[in-house]
Each structure stands twice: as structure tokens, then as C-alpha cells.
Amino acid sequence: MVTTMIMDAAKTHWAMLTNWLGKNSTKKIIITCGLTGLLIRMFQEFYMRNRLKRRLGEKQKKLKQGIDEMREKISSLNEPVNELLSLTELNLIELRQRMANRSLTPKKLLHAFQLKALRLFDTGNSGISEFIREAEQWADSLMSSQADENLPNRSPLHGIPVSIKENISVAGYDSTVGLIKRCNQPNKKDCVLVRVLKAQGAIPFVLTTTSQAARSMCGTNAIFGDAKNPYGNSRISGGSSCGEGVLLAQRCSPIGFGTDIAGSIRIPAAFCGLASLKPTSQRLSSLGMTNIAEHSLVCLQACVGPMGRTVSDLAFAMRTLLTPAMFNLDPNVPPLPFDETAYKGDDKKSLCIGYYDNLDDPFIIQTVPVIRKNIQQAVMALEKAGHRVVRFQPPNPSKARDLFMRLLFADGGRELRSWLAYEPICPQIRFVNFVLGLPNWVRGASDLFLAALGPKPAAICQTLGGARNVQAAIDLFTEVRKYRQEFSKAWEDAGPLDAIVCPVSAYPAPPSSARPMFISPSVVYTGLYNLLEYPAGTVPTGFADEADEKECMAMSSRPNPNGSWYGSKIASMQKGIQGLPVVVQVVGQPFREETVLRIMRTIEASRSSDRKD
Template sequence: MEFICINMAELIEMHWTMLVGWLAKRSVRRICISCGVTALMFHLIRRLYQQHRQNERLRKKQDSVKQNINAVRSQLAQANVTDDLLALTDLGLGELSQKIASGDVTPIQLLHAFQTKALQLYEKGNSGICEFVLQAQSVFEGSSIEEEQEEHLSTMRKSPLYGIPISLKETFCMKGYDSTGGLIKCCNSPMEEDCVLVTVLRKAGAIPFVRTTTSQAMRALDGTNPVFGDTTNPFNSSRIVGGSSGGEAALVAQRGAPVGIASDVGGSTRIPAAFCGLASLKPTVNRLSSLGCLNLARHSVLELQACPGPVARKVDDLAGVMRSLLTPVMFDLDPRVPPMPFNEEAYNGSSKKKLTIGFYRTFRDPCLMPAAAVVGEAINHAAATLGKAGHRIVRFKPPNPVKAYKLFLRCIFADGGWELRRLLSNEPVVPHLRFLNLVLSSPRWIKFTIDVFARFVGFGPVAVAHTMGGLRSAQAAIDLLVAVREYQKEFHKSWLEAGDLDAVVCPAFPYPAPPVDTRAMFVMPGIAYVSLYNLVDYPAGTVSTGFVDHVNIIESNKLAIDRHLEGDKYGSKIAAMQKGSEGLPIAVQVVGRPFQEETVLRVMRTIEEGAATRTG
């Protein structure tokens, strides 16, 4: 045995000597090249395999969507949708509710009308639709359903949403349907149950019948994602629809749904609504339940929460949705939602006839994007309308909006963008996210260099890359939360000092919808006007006030020249972007105190009525 062991040891030593000798005959360079080529080949093969899996996943999803569309076509082939029924899609929520209550139309007939209209839009190619809810009409069919309705029928019929087809952003999870967030990797993973909001809608008698697209990873202001393709502005296909709730805005604006439900963590409901001439509402956090909704930022965002909110063509329709949702059903299903029914007295003004309303036209700071002249003009018209209605109008200046914007970005990118980069890995990244993805992938010193260069060339609003570096410690996270709380106190103090305000009217975005090929650096900084109210958690809504006309274009061209002569290259570019925007909607934003959504809606309705009188 000892002899065998000695021989084995000698054999191993011999082979080792031979291996060392073989390696010695080859240069270190050759060995490194061989290892490098092997590693590269392994990486390429791995990428190709992952790409193949992604392509198969996408193909399977697209086949599923085709089957979904064909199934809806088959259902509608058996329905008799006349021109008179199809004409109902032009009516608002209140008018549709009256027709159902009077028996002029049944919920099923109304559903078929909106399914037909939505399908027509889908076939034109810019509907904002992900897929149809195939079980939509089962709510009002079958003997078992009738028995269930007997118990709740009287309650359901009191709801403004009874029998009303409604669209939902695909982030509101529904049993049996994907919630992709515009990502291929999230396809073909159907949800196991409905989110709370879907349950509440169905209990109110509403008919969720279609689901709409988001921007990729819900982080861009365009309407593009690799799963469902492009969605552009329904008023001008060369302009963006807004994001991330662009699908909702596109569908409702084209009368493919009477009302819709979107979500907002940094303007995702308000910006698309403003670009598409709609009314929208971002409530206070937890005024509406977000329980069970898709959350692609649960490991990256601090303090901020997505808020579900309605989108519609008229403010009264928003109020109807809120009435239907703010019921004991939602209060019981989500204990985080305070049991606050819709306040009719606050909405109709009987509790307080004269309001104190602040306004501002733009942020006057070189580090923030200036608002276009057409937006400032819309603010002036809104303030004048409210003044004529008997309200007290005062000027308001938000405290240190640059600080607020940077705090918002630090909260959104608390992880340094790690989660977003993970979501975008092995995905075809859309143009509006490419630069952001590149910045997030850069080391800190490059981020600071980008900011220094941006300020040097006069592009101050772009100099925020350093705020996306992420938090390095638990103490840094605590310090950020403290800074947010301190700013919220500072903001509320300014709100009180301005005259104990009931509401504020301000820009929803610095300009109307920009061209689809606009670089992200001239779009993303505009969210500072809406993200402020996510940071302080005040309810805010948008309301359309009119359209860009030829005179507005002339004024913008003149402003572009003036700013260029003054050395404001960035502001000049923003003003010059208004070329070709004639006919696009203009909107303003209305903000109120926390949990005073009804007052916000009341002010929005007054502005809407004034705009209708002025343009009509």
C-alpha cells in the first residue's frame, strides 16, 4: 500500500511538472487572451440564450393578446350594436347613468357600445389598450348573478358607476390577467386575485372592461413599451401622450371609455391627462386603496407612494367616480383608508362659499424648467375665472422648489437606480429611458461631472444627476426622511402665510405635449411642477382650459429669441419646442389641503365652466 501511495504521489508530481512546463512554453499574453476569449464567448452565449427566452416570452404574450382580441370580436359579432348605441360613447358619466336609470339602455348594451368603440380604436393602432376583460359582461348575466344582485341591487343602483364600463391601467391587478408594467420579463404571469380597487368597482356595479398600457417600467413620460408598442397623443400623433398612464389618457380622450382609473407617484396621472385635454385627480395617499396593485418600486423608493386616481373628460365625472369608491366596502377591505365618504357639501360649496385661492405662473429659478407663455396665460385665465366666481385670489410662492425637486429625486432613486436597472436588464430600452439608464449606471464622479458641465453650459434643470446616486447607509435614509418632513413643514407654513389657502392654481407641466423625438433632458425636468405635490402629499388635479392657437405660437417664437439673447439656452430651447403645437390641449393644476379632494374638484369645476364659456 505504501508503494502504491508513493507511485501515485510521483505520478501527480510528474503531471504537475508537465502542466507547468506546457504553460511555461506559452506567453502570459496568450493565456490571458485564451481566458478572455472563453469568458467573452460564455457571456455572448448566455446573452443569446436570455434574448431567445425573452423573444419567446414576448411572442407568447403577443399571441395571447391576439386571442384576446379575437374573442372580443366573436362576442360582439353576436351583439346588435347600432349607430344609436355607438353614439352613447360621446356622453359623459352623468348622462350615461341617467339613461341606465331610465331604462333607455341596459348595462350590457352600453358595454357592447364601448367594446365596439374601443375595438375600433385598437384596430386603428393608437388606442392605449393592452387587452380586453373577457368576463366583463358576466357581471350582469346568469341566474346566479341575479340572485347575488337581489341583495345588493338597490345599493348598486345608487352608485354613479352602476352599469358603467370603465377602463383601468394594467397596474391594477385583475385575476387571470398579466400586469406587465411594460416589461417583457413580467409577461405571462397572470395575477391570482383582484386588487382592492377592482373589487370595490365591481361592488359598485361598474364594469371593468379593458386594461390600458403604461410606459416602460412606469418610469418614462412617453407612451412606448416593448410589449404593446407605441401610444401617441390622440390630438397629434407626432406628440407624446405622457406617462406613465398614457394608455388611460389616450383611450378616454378618444371616447373609448367614459372614465378610467390611473395611478400617480410623480405626475403619472396628471401629466397624460394634461397632454390629452382631460380632467384628472391625484388624491392624498390612502384616500383610495392601492392594496394589491403592481409595485415595481418597492425596493427602491422611500416615502413616496403611488396614488390611484380617476381620469375623465369632465370634472363632474371625476366626482362621480370618487362618490362610488369612497364607501364602506373599501374602508373594510383596506384598513389604511380612512372612513371618509365623499363630502358633498365641500364639493357643491355649501359648507364654505368663498375660498382663498393662491396661484403662480412658473418657477423662477435657473435650476428649474420655466413654464411656456401659453401655460402662464392659462393660469391667468383660471385665476380671473375664480375671482369672478367670488373667491379671494392671492399670489403664492412655493418655498425652495429646487430643494423639493431634489428631495423627490433622492426618494425615487434611493437605491441609486439599482432596481430600475435590474428591471431594464435584457429588455429593449425605450429612447426616453436610455439616457437615464446610462446616468444611473455611471459612478458618482461622472454624475457630478455631468452636473458641473450642465450648469456651465446653462442647462441648470438637467444638473440633478448627483441626486440619483443612492443612499449609502441607514443613517442617510433617516436623514432623507427627516429632510422630507422638514420641507413638508416649511411648505405648510408658506401655505398658511399666503392667506390660509384653500387651494392653489399652478402649471401642470411647463408646456403642452412635446414632440415624440424630444430628448429626455428637455422633458423629464418638467415633472418638478407635479412631483412637488407628491412630496408634500397634497391632493392635486388637472383640468383642461383650452387649446394652443396661432397667437401662442408667435409669442413662443419671440420668447425663444429673447431668451437666447439673454443667454438662457435651455429656456430658449423650451420656448422653441412650442413650434407646431397649435391645436394641442392646455391644462392647469389645482392643489388643495390633504384629504380635501372635494374642494380641489370644486375649484376645477369652476375653472372648467369658465373655460367653456370663454371658448364657447
């Protein structure tokens, strides 16, 4: 009915226009043309939003049907519920042991995690986008071939259910990336990573949500619901692998896989207290995955990597994937199997490890005390383990930040804005979308204003302008290459180093009410290593306590190091951090993931030792 009214109004307006063209003044003609354009624009807006609304309704109807089927299947199980749920509390090592001695079957373990995931889904904060219906068939297939297989030759994830971030393409399922316009467009085939996991006996059983357009840390998703931090619903879960972070932190999956282009694995892992690994960009295959930024990103590649509760979980995942199965399916992946010697430390007993607890630059957001304290604790653990630890400061961090942001929005944000058109946009993305729509001179003036006012770390508007022509793009590539060389030289001069320990973020999980200007600048702590293409992982080191919160509150009431109100506001955001997880980042040289995991394991072991003491 509404559409009919709009069409009638358009016809009436057109009749008026043709009549006036013959007998009225130029002024009235111009006004009428303007009103006509406005009417067309309003009709287009109404039509497109109504179309998205229908598409969302269709998608949610299918989702409900899938959930109802899963609920019916789980309710018909004859296995004791408490026994199944107890299996989800076991770590991956224990699950593998039970699988090896045949006291646990792949199908029973799958049912356990499906039951747990379904219960969590009903709470409204599971991080799940869809249950994979075929998981039952894959488990049956494993059980039918179980007797014929040689146990020692099985992969570390054989028979283990795994969760998959939604943009890691699975045949028959959407990769919406939080965009309604991408609903009801199922992938035609599995990506290489999923094919290898299935070939190695892992069972993908759920897809997990992303933040909108995979470009924010807030966890907002208009299709599947928002992913909130399990340690406090008023805190953000991080992004874009927010669904994985939420699911794993609530023990609803033994191990999961996300993607990382600016910290999308490491940030949710940090905010949700998980171990994670962003490998070198070509160490694991990303062939066949959904990429909605393929026409806007340059010199940056989305890296797929594991997320879990312990470092050994990540090592199991890497061992499973770094096999001829992956090397044969993707010729761009170098045939480098998992290096057990480097992981165990047999090749080099004592390492030279650099560290920093803050990026000391007035244009970079500064870390809060609890982050610095945990870096120092990690340093002490490494020294106690016999490693040489030296201070290190990345060269010119504000330049690195600018280069990274220019690469991230190399097209000036045109592709992102086209994806966001007519979508219900979350506040964090809305701010970025607004800035991307400003003329270049306005963005430049905004940065000057912000720098003069005090919040220098938020003065990044100009970096979103993109490369305006071919020569500008070539100049950008040259600057990136030179910075990578500069960083490599600093790395060598400081040691040479084997790895670095540093912050993942300037603070623990921030409140969901925080404005984007206090959230987005923190991405420099992870984005630096996407710019450099260095592997980086996260390892939990503890939780913020009452003393940490009090120190931040005291800091918020006195002048901050940058001499502006911005740092004080960051400190005041730490109100309520007591009980939130704190995580540190470990960085290595390209294709040295095993060394990164080795150092992470040492830090993790020191935390376990402290608990016993």
C-alpha cells in the same frame, strides 16, 4: 442551430484554454481569460434576449387570440352599429340618466364601448393592452339582479364600463408594466380597488398600457405598441398612465383609473386634455396593486386616481369608491366618505386660493407663455366666482426637486436597472439607465458641466445616486420632513390657503423627438405634490392657438430669462402646438380632495360659459 454553434465555439475555446494554461505565458493566460469572460457575457446576452423574444411571442399569440374572440363576439351582435357608437358620445351624466330610467342596460352599454374600443384598437393607437373577457359575465350578473335593486341606492358607476391601468391588478391578467419579462404571469386575485368597483356595479372592460417600467412620459411599450397623442401622433401622450389618456381622449371609455407617483395620472391627462385627480396617498386603497419599485422608493407612494372628461366624472368615481366596502377591505384607508358639503361649497362660500404660473428658480425649467396665460385665465375665473386669489411661490423649488429625485431613486437605480436588463429600452429610459450606471463622481462632474454650459434644469444626475448608507437615508428622511414643514408654513403665511392653482407641466404635449434633457426636468411641476403628499387634479382650460405658437417662436429667437440656450430650445419645441390641449393643476391640503374638485369645477364652468358667450 445558432445555440449549437455557440456551444461548439465555447467547447473549442475551453480546450484551447486548458492547453495554454500548461505551456504559455501569463500574458496569454490573462488574454484568454478575458476572452472567455467576454464569450460568456455574449452567450448570456444572447440567451436572455432570445428568452424574452420567445416570451413576447407567446404573449402576442394570446393577445391575438383574445382580440379574435372579441371581434367574433362583436360581429355577432344584432344591435345597430351606429346606435351603439352614438352611446359612446354621451357623457357620464347622460349615461347614468338612461341607466336610471331603464332605457339603457349595462350589457348594451358594454357592447357599445367594446365595439368602439375594438375599432380604435385596429387603428394601432388605442392605449389598450387587453380586453377583459369576464366583463360580459359581470354585465349579465348586474342585469339579472337589476329588478331587485333599489335605484336610489345604486352607486354612481353602477352598470358603467370602466377602463383600468394595467398595473391595477385584475385576476387572470398580466401586469407587465411595459416589461417583456413580466409577460405571461397573470395576477392571482383582484386588488382592492377592482374588488370595490365590481362590488359597486362598475364593469372593468379593458386594461390600458403603461410606459416602460412606468418611469417615462414617452408612452413607449414594446409589448402592446406605443401610445401616441390623439391630438397629434408626433407628440407624446405622457406617462405612465399613457394608455388611459389615449383611450379616454378618444371617447373609448366613460371613465378610467390610473396611478400616480410623479405625475403619472396628471401628465397624460394634461397632454391629452382630460380631467384627473391624484388623491392623497391613503385616500384610496392601493392594496394588491402591482409595484415594481417596492425595494427602491422611500417616502413616496403610488396613488390611484380617476381620469375622465369632466370634473363631475371624477366626483362620481370618488363617491363610488369612498364607501365601507373599501374601508373594510383596507384598514389603512381612513374611513372618510365623500364630503358633499365641501364639494358643493356649502361649508365655506369664499375660498383663499394661491397661484403661481412658473417656478422662479434658475435650476427649474420655465413655463412657456401659453401655460402662464391659461393660469391667469383660471385665476380670473376664480375671482369672478367670488374667491380671494393671492400670489404664492413654493419655497426653494430646486431643493424640492432634488429631494424628490433622491426619493425616486433611493437605491441608486439598482432595482430599475435590473428590470430593464435585456429589454429593448426606449430612448428616454435609455438615457436614465445610462446615467444610473455612471460612477458617482462622473454624475457630479456631469452636473457641474451642465450647469456651466447653460441647461441648469437638466443638472439632476447627482440626485440619482441614492442613499449610500443608513445614515444617508435617515438624513434624507429628515430633509424631507423639514421641507414639508417649510412648505406648510409658506402655505399658512400666504393665506392660510385653501388650495393652489398652478401648472401641470412647463409646456403642452412636447414632440416625441425631443431629447430627455428637455422632457424629464418638467416633472418637478407634478412631483412636488407627490413629495408633499398633497392631493392634486387637472382641469382642461382650452387649446393653444396660432398666437401662442408665434409668441413661443419669437421667444426662441431672443435670449431667455436664464441667459442660456436651454430656454430658447424649450421655446422652439413649441412649434406646432396650435390645437394642443392646455390644462391647469389644482392642489389642496391632504384629504381635501372635495375642495380640489370644487375649484376644478368652477374653472371648468367658466370655460363652458366662455364658449356660450
